[in-house]
Amino acid sequence: MKHMISIADLSREEAIAVLATAEHMAQTQSRSIRKLPTLVGTTVVNLFFEDSTRTRISFEAAAKRLSADVINFSAKGSSVSKGESLKDTALTLQAMGADAVVVRSGSSGAAHLLAHAGWIDQPIVNAGDGAHEHPTQALLDTFTLRRHLRPGEPEAGLDGAHVVIVGDVLHSRVARSNVLLLTLLGARVTLVAPPALVPVGASAWPCEITYDLDEALGQGPDAVMMLRVQRERMVGGGFFPTAGEYSRRYGLSTARAAALPEHTRVMHPGPMNRGFEIAGDVADGPRSVIVEQVSSGVFVRMAVLYHLLATDSREDAR
C-alpha cells in the first residue's frame, strides 16, 4: 500500500490487515502511556481545503499518538484560499520534506491527483474528496461494526451481515466508500434514499437500492447507517419538497428505531442534523454507536498511517 485513496484500490486482505492493526492500536490506547514511538521523526501534513475540524483533529490525534510531527495546512487564511493551486501546494509540501499528506478537498479526485500527478512522491491519505470517497470513514465504520458483530475476531470480515445506508447518497462520499468496503468484506448492503438522491448509474453498484425505508428496516438489518443530508451541496434544488416531508419518509425516528431488532446498531458519520435525518434520542440511545465511531476513527487512522509510513510495515509489505 503506497497511498490510501479509494476503497476500490484495496484487496480484502489489505482491508482486514488495516482493521487488525487498528485493533492492535486500540489495545495500546488502553495503557497508561498511550504514545507510541513508531513514527518519531516523520512529519504528517494535514492539507484541508474544506473545513472539517472533526476529521482534522482525528488525523492529528492519530499522528501524534504515533509520535509524528503534524503540520496543519488549512485553506482558510493560507495561500490556498488566495488562489494557489493544488499543484503549487504539493510542490511546496514536497520541498518542505513532508513524509505523508492527508488531504481533504471538495473536489472529487483531488487525492488521486496528488498521488498520481507527479507533483509529490509521498504517501497520500484521502480524508474525503468531493462526493467520491472517504476511505478512512468506511474503515472506521467497519471497524466499529465488526467489534459489535464479530467481537474478538480481529481477522474476520462481515460475511452475512446486512447494513442499511439511508439518506443523501448522491452527495455522499461516505456512502460510496462504505458500499465498496462492506461488500468487499462480505456484507449485504441496502441503500435507501428518495429517488432524486440516488445517483443515476448507481444501479451498477454491488448493493440493493430501495426508496422505502420501512421496508428496508423491516428486514431486520444488523446496522442502520444514517447519512447527513448535505443541503449545502444541493445546487439546482428540488431534491425533496421540505425538510418535514424528508424527515417523515427517510428520518430515523424514535418509533422506527424502536421497531428494530435489539441487536441492530445505529450509526452516523457526523456531523448530525438532529431531528432531521435522525431523532436526538435515537442518536443518544442504547443502540447508537455514534460516539464509539469517533474513537474508532483515531485507531483506524493510526493504522493507516502505520501501514503507509512505518518502516517495519513497509518491509513486511515487500
Place this chain on the structure above:
Amino acid sequence: MTTAPTLLLRGGLLYGETAADLLLEGGEIAAVGTDLEAPAGAEVIDVDGCVVLPGLVDLHTHLREPGGEEAETVETGTRAAARGGYTAVHAMANTTPTADTAGVVEQIARAGESAGWCTVRPVGAVTVGLAGERLAELDAMASSRARVRVFSDDGKCVHDPVLMRRALEYVKSFDGVIAQHAQDPRLTEGAQMHEGEVSAQLGLAGWPAVAEESVIARDVLLAHHVGSRLHVCHLSTAGSVDIIRWAKQRGIAVTAEVTPHHLLLTDESVRGFDARYKVNPPLRTQADVEAVREGLADGTIDIVATDHAPHPADAKDREWDQAAMGMTGLETALSIVQSTMVDREALSWRDVARVMSETPARIGRDEDQGRPLEAGSPANVLVWDPRPTTVVDPAVHASRSMNSPFTGRELPGRNRLTVHRGRVTVRDGALVEG
C-alpha cells in the same frame, strides 16, 4: 505574397481511388491526368501511394485571439491547422472581446490573411457578448469584409427559445446559419462529466444526455417552423443522432457535426481524473461512440469538426472540477478519423473528403474550399500518407497548447503536403515558412 510555385504531384490516389498526376500552377489546379508533362521550372513531387484530398475545412476552431493569446493565437492556431491538413478554419466567437461586431470579425479575418497558413473565416456571435439576451448585429458582420455566414454562441447555448427562433429567421436574408451549442443550462449546472455509471462512482456532478438532446429536438422543430437552416455543433449522444435522423427524414434543413474525440474516447477516461479528458460536451459511453460513428457513416452526421480548444497548462493541471473544458484537435483530427472510420471501412477516403472538406465548406459558404480535384479549382490540396504511424506528442505540435487527449497514442497517417492557394504550407509534417 509570392506567386505560387508550379508543382507536379506525381502518382497520388485521388480521393484514395485512382492514381493520377496533379499539376498546380498559379494557385489553381491546372491539370489532372496520367503521365502529365512537367512544365519548365516545375517541382516534381512523388506522392505515390498517398491519398490526395481537397484541403480540409474545420467548421469549429477556437483560435483564442483576441484575448486568449496565452492559449493560442491566429498565427499558432493556423499553423496547427496547416499541419493537420486544413486549408480553412472557422474561428469561434468566444474571444475577448467577443466576435460580435463587424470590427472584431474583420480584425480576425485580417490576422488570418497576414498569417497566411490557411483561410480564416470568423464565426460571429449570435447574441451580444454571448450573453443570450439580445441579438448581435448579425447583418453588419455578414456584410463586413469578413463575410460572416456562420453564427454561434459556442461555449454557451442560445437557450431562450424566442431568441433562437428570431436568430434562425434573421440570418435567412443573407444565407447565414446558426450553429448551436446544444446544452440546456439548467440541466447542466455544475455538471462535470457524462451522467451515468462512471459519474455515479466518481461522485462527479452528472451532465445528462437529455440536456443536449432536448435542445436539439427543440431547435430542429424551430428550424422547421420558420424554414431556416440549422447546424448542430459537436453532437455527442446516441439520442442526438436519432433526433437528427428523424429531422432529416422530414426534410428539415439541419446539418450536424461530430468531433474526433467523440468518435474515439469514452467517459471511462475520466477515471484517472486527468483534466485533459474534460470537455464540453463531455465524453460519453461506448454505446454513444458507436452511435456517432454509425451516424457519420450513414450520413446522418454531415461533418467532422475539431472543436480545437487550446488551454494553457495551468488551466488543466488542476482538480477536475476546477479545470477548463476543451481539447486540442487540429493536428490529430484526420488520424483519428482514419483510425476510427477509414481503417474500419466505415468511411472511404471519398467520404472523408465529403465530411472534412466539401460539406463543411458548403455549410460555411466557403466558395474556394472543398472544391473538386479538377482543373480550374483553387489549389487547396492535402496529400496524406495513410501508411506510417506516429506517437502523438504535443511538444512537436504547432499549437501553443499541450492539452491533447491523444498524447502517447500511436495513430495512423502522416501529412505529406498541405497546399493552400498554391503555396506549400506543410511538407512531410513540417511547416514551410512563406
